[in-house]
Structures are given as C-alpha cells and as structure tokens.
C-alpha cells in the first residue's frame with residue numbers, strides 16, 4: 001500500500017490555537033501521535049463584502065468518539081444519509097474519484113461543495129471536514145467542503161430523535177450554540 005503523507009493543511013488548524021489540534025474534544029486523547037485516527041470538522045461563515053471566511057465552530061474528535069457519536073444516529077437517519085450520498089454520486093455518473101497527489105491542490109479542492117460543486121465563496125455558510133492520522137491528512141477519504149444547501153438537505157433527512165441527540169452531544173462538548181459565538185465573532189469583526 002502506498003502511503004502518502006500530506007501535512008495537516010492550515011485550513012484544518014485550530015483557529016483558536018493557530019496550530020494543529022492536539023486533543024480529542026471528547027476524551028482528550030493526544031491526536032498527533034502516529035496511528036491515531038481522527039476527524040476535524042469546521043463550520044465556516046462568509047460575511048458580505050468581505051473576502052475571508054471565519055470559523056463559527058471547530059473540533060477534532062478521535063475516531064472512537066466519532067463512532068460513539070454516530071451511534072446516537074437512528075438507523076433510519078443513517079440510511080437516509082447513505083441514500084442521499086448515493087443519489088448524488090449517481091447523478092454525477094458514479095465516476096470514480098480520481099486524485100492525482102502530485103498535482104493535488106487542496107485550496108482548489110476545498111473551494112467548492114464536494115457534492116454540488118457550488119463555490120463556497122458564494123455561500124453564507126459551509127463546512128470543512130477531513131480525516132487525519134497523527135500529523136497527516138488521510139487521502140483515502142479526501143477532505144471535503146460541504147455547502148449550505150447540502151447541509152440543509154442532510155439535516156432534513158435526520159429524524160427528530162437523531163437531531164436531538166446530535167444537539168445534546170454538541171452542546172456538551174462544543175459549548176454554546178453557534179448563534180452566540182456568531183455574535184462574538186461579529187463583534188470581533190467590527191474591531192478589525
């Protein structure tokens with residue numbers, strides 16, 4: 001098996017720390033140790049008239065905890081999401097995903113929604129998600145940008161129960177809901 005080591009891109013650094021995430025948000029496990037698999041998710045927001053995105057929330061979670069969180073998802077919700085993914089892939093002709101690592105440009109790759117190919121700069125909100133191992137990006141499951149349209153469509157596919165579980169989990173580990181953080185970020189922006 002070929003092992004490609006792509007360093008953790010700055011887009012997946014912790015915004016609040018300005019460097020790679022070091023600990024799982026749930027269990028506190030050290031993530032930068034080789035062999036530790038984890039997921040990083042960031043919610044980004046664009047502001048009208050500004051050309052940059054700011055992070056609304058972010059976390060890194062080890063795979064064990066991530067799978068634990070997914071157990072909160074109902075069978076039905078899981079199946080709905082899988083169907084959604086397969087439909088979109090079918091619409092795109094089920095083309096196998098080809099990535100040439102020699103020429104791979106992550107910024108370019110993350111500049112549009114993985115599913116709908118809408119440029120993220122045209123959106124109010126989008127998410128970045130990537131899988132990592134120790135201090136490098138895992139390319140077998142490439143990172144993706146998920147646009148607001150897809151985020152909404154996916155949320156609609158989740159059952160009430162699943163949404164409740166997710167919200168509870170998020171509040172417990174990620175702190176106050178984004179609305180509050182948004183206010184803080186909004187204020188910060190004015191100070192710039």
Ligand SMILES: [Zn+2]
Pocket residue numbers: 024025026027028029061062063064065066
């Ligand atoms: Zn963990």
